[in-house]
Amino acid sequence: MNKHVFMFDDTDANGKELLGGKGANLAEMTRIGLPVPYGFTISTKACNAFYEAGEQLPADVKEQVDTALEKLEKTTGKGLGDRENPLLVSVRSGAVFSMPGMMDTVLNLGMNDETVVSMAELTGEPRFAYDSYRRFIQMFSDVVLGVDSEKFERKIETHKQLHGFSADPDLSASDWKTLIKQFQTIVEQETGRAFPQDPCEQMILAIQAVFGSWNNDRAQLYRKWHGIPGHLGTAVNIQSMVFGNTGNDSGTGVAFSRNPSTGESKLYGEYLINAQGEDVVAGIRTPQAIETLRDSMPDVYQTFAETCRRLENHYRDMQDIEFTIERGKLFILQTRNGKRTAEASVRIAVDMHEEEILTKDEALMRVDPEQLGQLLHRRIDETSSFEVLAKGLPASPGAATGKVVFSADDAEDKKAAGVPVILVRPETTPDDIHGIIAAEAVVTTRGGMTSHAAVVARGMGKACISGCSDVSIDLANKTFSVGSTEVSYLETVTINGGTGELMLGELTMADPELSDEFHRLLAWADDRKHLGIRTNSDTPDDAARALAFGAEGIGLCRTEHMFMDPERIPVVREMILALTSADRQQALDRLLPMQADDFRGIFETMGSRPVTIRLLDPPLHEFLPDKEELIKETAQLEITDPASNELKTKKELLREVRRLDESNPMLGHRGCRLAMVYPEIYAMQVEAIMHAAIDRAADGAAVRPEIMIPLVGHVNELKAMRRLVKESADRVLNETGEYVAYTIGTMIEVPRAALTADAIAAEADFFSFGTNDLTQTTFGYSRDDAENKFLQRYIDDETLADNPFMVLDSEGVGELVKIGVEKGRSVKEQLKTGICGEHGGETSSIAFCHAQRLDYISCSPYRVPLARLAAAQAAVVEQTGAAKEKINV
Numbered sequence: 001m002n003k004h005v006f007m008f009d010d011t012d013a014n015g016k017e018l019l020g021g022k023g024a025n026l027a028e029m030t031r032i033g034l035p036v037p038y039g040f041t042i043s044t045k046a047c048n049a050f051y052e053a054g055e056q057l058p059a060d061v062k063e064q065v066d067t068a069l070e071k072l073e074k075t076t077g078k079g080l081g082d083r084e085n086p087l088l089v090s091v092r093s094g095a096v097f098s099m100p101g102m103m104d105t106v107l108n109l110g111m112n113d114e115t116v117v118s119m120a121e122l123t124g125e126p127r128f129a130y131d132s133y134r135r136f137i138q139m140f141s142d143v144v145l146g147v148d149s150e151k152f153e154r155k156i157e158t159h160k161q162l163h164g165f166s167a168d169p170d171l172s173a174s175d176w177k178t179l180i181k182q183f184q185t186i187v188e189q190e191t192g193r194a195f196p197q198d199p200c201e202q203m204i205l206a207i208q209a210v211f212g213s214w215n216n217d218r219a220q221l222y223r224k225w226h227g228i229p230g231h232l233g234t235a236v237n238i239q240s241m242v243f244g245n246t247g248n249d250s251g252t253g254v255a256f257s258r259n260p261s262t263g264e265s266k267l268y269g270e271y272l273i274n275a276q277g278e279d280v281v282a283g284i285r286t287p288q289a290i291e292t293l294r295d296s297m298p299d300v301y302q303t304f305a306e307t308c309r310r311l312e313n314h315y316r317d318m319q320d321i322e323f324t325i326e327r328g329k330l331f332i333l334q335t336r337n338g339k340r341t342a343e344a345s346v347r348i349a350v351d352m353h354e355e356e357i358l359t360k361d362e363a364l365m366r367v368d369p370e371q372l373g374q375l376l377h378r379r380i381d382e383t384s385s386f387e388v389l390a391k392g393l394p395a396s397p398g399a400a401t402g403k404v405v406f407s408a409d410d411a412e413d414k415k416a417a418g419v420p421v422i423l424v425r426p427e428t429t430p431d432d433i434h435g436i437i438a439a440e441a442v443v444t445t446r447g448g449m450t451s452h453a454a455v456v457a458r459g460m461g462k463a464c465i466s467g468c469s470d471v472s473i474d475l476a477n478k479t480f481s482v483g484s485t486e487v488s489y490l491e492t493v494t495i496n497g498g499t500g501e502l503m504l505g506e507l508t509m510a511d512p513e514l515s516d517e518f519h520r521l522l523a524w525a526d527d528r529k530h531l532g533i534r535t536n537s538d539t540p541d542d543a544a545r546a547l548a549f550g551a552e553g554i555g556l557c558r559t560e561h562m563f564m565d566p567e568r569i570p571v572v573r574e575m576i577l578a579l580t581s582a583d584r585q586q587a588l589d590r591l592l593p594m595q596a597d598d599f600r601g602i603f604e605t606m607g608s609r610p611v612t613i614r615l616l617d618p619p620l621h622e623f624l625p626d627k628e629e630l631i632k633e634t635a636q637l638e639i640t641d642p643a644s645n646e647l648k649t650k651k652e653l654l655r656e657v658r659r660l661d662e663s664n665p666m667l668g669h670r671g672c673r674l675a676m677v678y679p680e681i682y683a684m685q686v687e688a689i690m691h692a693a694i695d696r697a698a699d700g701a702a703v704r705p706e707i708m709i710p711l712v713g714h715v716n717e718l719k720a721m722r723r724l725v726k727e728s729a730d731r732v733l734n735e736t737g738e739y740v741a742y743t744i745g746t747m748i749e750v751p752r753a754a755l756t757a758d759a760i761a762a763e764a765d766f767f768s769f770g771t772n773d774l775t776q777t778t779f780g781y782s783r784d785d786a787e788n789k790f791l792q793r794y795i796d797d798e799t800l801a802d803n804p805f806m807v808l809d810s811e812g813v814g815e816l817v818k819i820g821v822e823k824g825r826s827v828k829e830q831l832k833t834g835i836c837g838e839h840g841g842e843t844s845s846i847a848f849c850h851a852q853r854l855d856y857i858s859c860s861p862y863r864v865p866l867a868r869l870a871a872a873q874a875a876v877v878e879q880t881g882a883a884k885e886k887i888n889v
C-alpha cells in the first residue's frame, strides 16, 4: 500500500515533491525542535489519486487519515469532536511551489454545537468560542459547501445595525449564538441539508475541497503565470489549532528574516494582536510593525527573533514565517523561502555569500535571471518636480504609470485594449489575480507589507503600494479621493512602489541605478560562464546601453533598420525601383556615405570588440508603401484629379509594389537571395563597412568587423556571396592602401543549411544560428501569424509546452543547431559559433547553447544581464549538478 499520509515527526516524512513546500517545512521544523503545533500531511500523490478517483478521496487514503488522526489525538491528548477536550484543526493546502492564497483553507475544523459549549467552558471565554464557531461555519460553508460568504456577512451587518454595534469585537457570545442559528438556517436553505456536525465528515469534506481547489480558476491562472505544471498537485496539511484571538496576550503575524523588498538584513514583518491567522494576509486590518512586539511582549519577541535566525541558518535562505502567540506562548505555523523582489534577491544572494552562508556558486544560483530585467527599468526622475498626492507602504518597488481602474475585470479589459492600468482596491483577494496580472501596478488602501497584494506583486515584480490609507475609494462611482482631490476612473497616475508614493499624471523617468550588489553578482557570473555574451544592436545608443549592461561585442547588427530612417526611405525606394543597374548604382552611391556613417558610429562605440554586421535581409517590398493604402489613394485621385502627375507617379509605384509583392515573403526573395539577383546592394554595404572600419583604424582603434550573410540554404549561395564580399572589401583596401582584418560568416537559419553545415563551413569563418527563422522553417509556422492564429491555443492546451519562438525547441530546432555545430566543426575545428535569434536572451535556451559549446549568444541590450547570469548558472549546473531554484513561484 502506498503511504499517503505522514505525521510531522515521521522519519520518512521527506521531500517537497511529496509533502508540498509547507508540509516538508513543518516536518523539518518539528524535527529540529521548534514549537510547531502537531499534525500530519496528506501527500501530493494523494491529490493525484483524488483526481483519478473522480474527485473522491480513495478508501486507502481515508484509512490512513483515520490512523493519523488517532495519533494526533493521542499526542495532543484531545479528541476530534470530544465534548470534554475537543481537538480543533486547520486544513490547509500546500503545493510544491507556494501559491499564496490561491487555494482553499479551513480553520477551526472540529467545531459543532457541542464542542463549542465545552470550548466556552474550558477557556472561560464564551465570546471567543462562539466567534470561532461562526468563523468556522462561514469558512467551511464557503470553501466546502459553496455557500457565498456574503450571505453570512450581510447577517452580521444587519445584526450590528439592529443593535447599534460598530465593529465585530462589540458582539457578545449571545450575539454570536444568535447569528450561528441564522448561519445554520442559511446553510440548510442553500444546500438542502443541515450544517455537518460530525467532525470526521467535516474533515473528509474539507480535505476533498482543498484538493479540489488545486484546479480552481485562480490557481490555474497563477500556475500559468509562473509556469508551474498542473500535474504536481497539492498536499493537504492538518494541524492542531492554536489561537491568536484569545485576548490581548495573543496575536498572529507574518515576518521575513530579511526585507523582501530591498534585501536589507533586518527582521521585517507585522502582526495583529487578538486576531486569527488569515486576518494579516487578507489585508483587512492594517497590522503593526514587528519591532513594536519588542515593547509589547519582549520575551516573545526575543524567542521569535532567535527562531527566525535559526530558521534562516537552517534553510540557508531568507524565510517567510507565520506565527501565532497563544496566551503569551509562541508557535511557528509555517516557514518557507520568502518571495522577494529582484533587488532583494540580488542583495540577499550577495550578502549571504559575504556572510559565508553561501558559496559563490550557490549565490549565483539563488537569483532568477528572468527577474533581473526588473532592475533595468526606468525609475522616476527624483530631480524632476512633482507633488506627492498620497503615501502608503512601499510594498514592492518600481515605477509605473497607468490609468486608474477599480476592479480586476476592468484591469483585464483595459489591458486587452492596450491601455496600461493601475489597479486601485481597498484590498486584493486571490480572486483579483487576473487584475494584478493585467495591471502595471497595484495600490491598496488597507493591508500591510505582507498583505495579499504585496506578496503577489513582489512575486510578479510589479510595483505595489499597500495600506495607502490617505486614499478613500468610492467603488460605486469609480473614483477615489485624497482630501479634496478627486481622481476618477481612467485618470493617469504614477506610483513609486519603492517609496510608497502616489502622484497624479505621468512623470519624467530616468535611467536605472544599478546597485553595487548587482555589479558584484554579475562579475562573479562573468568569471564563471563559458559563453561569450554579445548583443543585437543596430545603433550606437543601443550598443552603448548593451555595453553598460556587460555585452562583449555585437552578435547581430541588422542593417535593414538603417534603411528605414525616414530621410533615407526615398533613396532606398529609388534603389528598389531603378530599372537599370546604372540607375540602381546611383541610388546606392547616395546611400553609401549614410551607411558608412552608421557603421562608424557603431565601431566607435564598440572599440576593439567584435561587431557582426548582417547584410540586408528583408524582402524589398517592406521598404515600399503599403499596397492597400496605395490602391485607396489612386482610386481617390482617379476621381478628384485624374490628369495629375501625382496619380501617374502613384500608379507607377503601385505597379512596382505589385511586381514585388509575394505570397510568402518570409520564404521569398529575401536574405542572400536579394544579393544573388542584385549584388550591388551588398557590394555597397561592404564598402560602407570597410570605409568606416578604415577610418576608425586610422584613429588607432582595432576594429573587428565580421560580415554576415543571411538566409543561406546552399553552399553555392555562400560561395558567390563570399566572392562578392571579398571583392568589394579588398577593392576598398586596395584603393585606400589601408589594411583592416575582417571575417565573412553566415547565418544558419534554414534546415538545409544546418544539414549541410560541413559544406557551408568550408566557405564560412563563423556561423550564427538565426533561430527565429530556423524555428519558422523547422516547424513550418509563420513567425508573423502563428501566435495570433493557433500557437497560443497550442500552449494553453499543452500541445506545446512552450512557445518555440521564445524557448528554443531543443528536440527539433535544437537538434538542427547540434547537427550544424557538429558538421561545421568537423570541417573547421575552430569554427566560431553563436546564436542571435530571440532565444539568445532566454534562460533555458542559453543553457542549451552552453551545452552545445557555442562560443557566444547574442541578445537585445536589456537581456544582457540575464544572459550573463544564465550562462554562469548553466556552467554551475553542469559542473556541480546543482538544481535550479525557483524562489518566486
Ligand code: PEP
Binding pocket: 556, 558, 617, 749, 769, 770, 771, 772, 773, 774, 836, 837, 838
Ligand atoms: C533569426 O532569424 O533568428 C534572426 C536573428 O534574424 P531575423 O530575426 O532578423 O530574421
Ligand code: MG
Binding pocket: 710, 749, 770, 772, 773
Ligand atoms: Mg533571420
